[in-house]
Amino acid sequence: MSRRVAEPATDSPPSTGSTTSPPLPGGNSPSPRRTGAARSFGAAWQAQEQARAVADAERDGSVVELDPEICDPSAIADRVPDTTDAAFDAFVEQIREEGQRSPALVRPKPGEPGRYEIAYGRRRRRAAQILGRPLRAIVRPLSDTELVIAQGSENLARADLSYIERAHFARNMVQAGVARETIAKAMGTQATHLSSLLTVADAIPAPVLATIGPAPKIGRPNWLTLADRIKTASPEQIDTAIASPDLAGKASDERFAVVLAALTVVPKPKAKPxxxxxxxxxxxxxxxxxxxxxxxxxxxxxxxxxxxxxxxxxxxxxxxxxxxxxxx
Structure with a gap:
């Protein structure tokens, strides 16, 4: 069930931190020559446009409160779960103290009347479940492509999404049958960078990724090193690495280091004549x-x-x- 939320208009946009949603779908696809600086500028512009869109939605009463239990995550996962995510714990506490500043974006779930599918706002939904509160959301009749673009746009503007999570999201879109042109638009990236993301994602087996988690400080070179070691390792070596007792109690970046070290190739000693x-x-x-x-x-x-x-x-x-x- 849902109910509309009447809120006073505000001239100041909501926070553009980790709880801020990206802009609603639309706009032109990114330039193929887009630089890192342009991308940063684009993310800032998107955040401003999204803030205006949210303010308009709240003024016209289109923000509603939904039971989080009837809101399902998008079938295309972007986040890599992490049981040691201290940032999420802080996020929940922020919502507990200050309320949900920015609404999620959902669509009526195709084929399931009375349920909704989340374009962005998964963490907000999890927090609402934990706190026993409704999820504040904007409901839009999005197509599958619009849903993916909206979800990817949030990833572009979100500073805390790690390299492997971007790669994981790109691969999940490919596996879901999303056209690469749409993926590149959703992620605000060039085709060559998209291919690089997919190469890394394809090289990391699901059990290894699940063991390591999002590894927020680990970039592409280190993931490529791990991918190379996985190629030459036996299944038994990989199983031993991800079952190491040294992983217990460690943060995601530290778990990456443990797995990488466990798969270090030790040269065989030369046999004596x-x-x-x-x-x-x-x-x-x-x-x-x-x-x-x-x-x-x-x-x-x-x-x-x-x-x-x-x-x-x-x-x-x-x-x-x-x-x-x-x-x-």
Whole structure:
């Protein structure tokens, strides 16, 4: 069930921190030459536009209160769960003390009358469940593409979404059948960067990602290093790494370090050549034979049998010919 929330108009926009939703769907796709500075500017512009949209929605009474239990997360996950997420605990306390500053965006769930699907606001919904409060939300009849773009737009403006979460979100959209052009627009990124995200996401098995979590301080180079080690590791090594007792009680970034260290490739020690001493019937040593992975070495004891070394060297071609003849 839902009810409309009447709130006074305000000239000041809501907070643009982690609780601020991105703009509603719309606008042009990002330029293929978009720089990091332009992206930052775009995120700030989006936050301002979203603030205006939220203020308009609150003024015209389109913000409603919904039972969080009838609001389902989008089928395309963006967040990577983390049981040690202290930031979320702080987020819940902020809402407990100050209320939900920014509404979520939901749509009526297709095929399930009376239920809603969240475009953005999953954490707000979780907080509402924990606090036993309704979820403040804007309800819009979004298409599947508009839902994805709205969800991705929030990711663009959200500073606390880690690198692997962006990669995870991109892969989940691909697996859901979303066109890459739509994914690039939703994430505000270029096709080459999108391919990079997908490469990393595809290289990290789900159990490894679930064990590590979002790893907010770990960037692309370190994830690529882990991906390389996973490629050369056996399934048993990976299982051992993610079951390590050293993971207990550690934050996500520390868990990444533990798994990475557990998959460090230890070079195998070079096998020492096997040596055999040859003796004549009287027990005198006349040669030493050393076998290794790359060949065989014969060392003649000249003192024990003078001239035998030269005799052997001269007959090596004969010995080789006889060996080849014996093989047919």
């Amino acid at each position: 096997r040596a055999e001493t040859l003796k004549d019937p009287k027990g005198r040593k006349y040669a030493r034979v050393e076998r290794s992975a790359t060949g065989l070495r014969v060392t003649v004891e000249e003192a024990a049998e003078p001239g035998f070394g030269d005799y052997l060297a001269q007959r090596i071609p004969e010995i080789l010919a006889a060996y080849r003849a014996s093989k047919g």
